[in-house]
Amino acid sequence: MKTGIYLVRHGETAWNAGGKFQGHSDIPLTERGREQARTLAARLSSLKIDAFYSSDLSRARETAEILAEPHQGTVYYLPELREINFGQWEGLTFKEIAEAYGELSTQWWTTPLTTQIPAGERLQQVVDRCTRAITDILNRHAGETVVVAAHGGVIRIIVGIALGLDLNFFWKLRLDNVSLTILKYHGSDKAILELFNDTCHLPDES
Template sequence: MGHGSSTRILAIRHGETAWNVDTRIQGQFDIPLNDTGFWQAERVAEALADEDIAVLYASDLVRAAETANAISRRIGLPVLHDVGLRERNFGLFQGRTVAEVEAIHPELVQRWKAREPDFEPEGAESLRTFYARSIDTVHRLAAAHPGQTVVMVAHGGVLDCLYRAACGMPIEAPRTWQLGNASINRLLFTGTRLTMVGWGDTQHLDGAALEESSDGGRDGSTPAHSLS
């Protein structure tokens, strides 16, 4: 696939939720956007209005679906949901803050913070399994649209995987990049791999973006254990 037939990917993180504010781990729990999140969704939709977008994909989790619905209304394309774009399943961690989990299972949180690739809290996906699922899904969707621009509305954890794939970062490496709510992240799919074009664009939020380390945090930091 030559450069001209590469797929342009606009990867969007969903807008803010109440659990983001509470620093609570959402995982695959279905948490809707809060008022700020709906505002962010409308802003990112406006920012994408002049893009030549061929198709709009989204995770089926409600926070991503609501963000994608705002984009759909603005650009006039239906939302195509794909479960492969879902956030990582965090098993018994879901619904709790990191502090709450640490108080109950300190040894598990230590392994989580260390980003052990094959660590699976009860009921959860391992980091390795989640990464493979996320990248395989994005490759599959992008491969169907050579030479076109595709929007994918997903989650912080999925975007983290995309960044690592595009930059050649191992999955166990600490995170040093931002994953802002309603951020626009630009990549190319060249038929075999992802490459980076631009990351973490929140200009459309006019300085009101709340940079978040995870679907469980909004303090602007990016701790290694935080996944959204």
């Protein structure tokens, strides 16, 4: 009995467009982000989807609500699916963090599982809460198809755990806004990655 988990990164926000770390900051979708979500909703509209889950942050929440609308589905919000809490780094760009935090910034890119972000989280804390959330979803929806709208860091972690990767390198997995990633679980501890970071539903803006 297979359980399909359709992982969707939220649509674009103004901070995405500006290259800023968002974390727990509750930044809403841009109109472009909403349109991105609508294109994926159209792609998924003909599928039988049994449940919709989302992080409780507005950018993921609204993405999930747009995806659920064609199915008249209810979205369940889980704080455990929030992005990493980047603490004092939220609102800053990669360059600004590197300049202001130097060695600590370097540690984050090499050993994020054990690096404590100022006023934020270690990656291991996010791993623990994401694992609880996905395990609960799998237990509730065995044999069903579930859409989970979340964040880049969260989806990288879920995929990394499923594939047995060293999560100190989770950031090497690219996740675009409103990309679709599909994991098929056999029970709660065996998963096959069927699709990753797919954006064929989005217009080519190159």
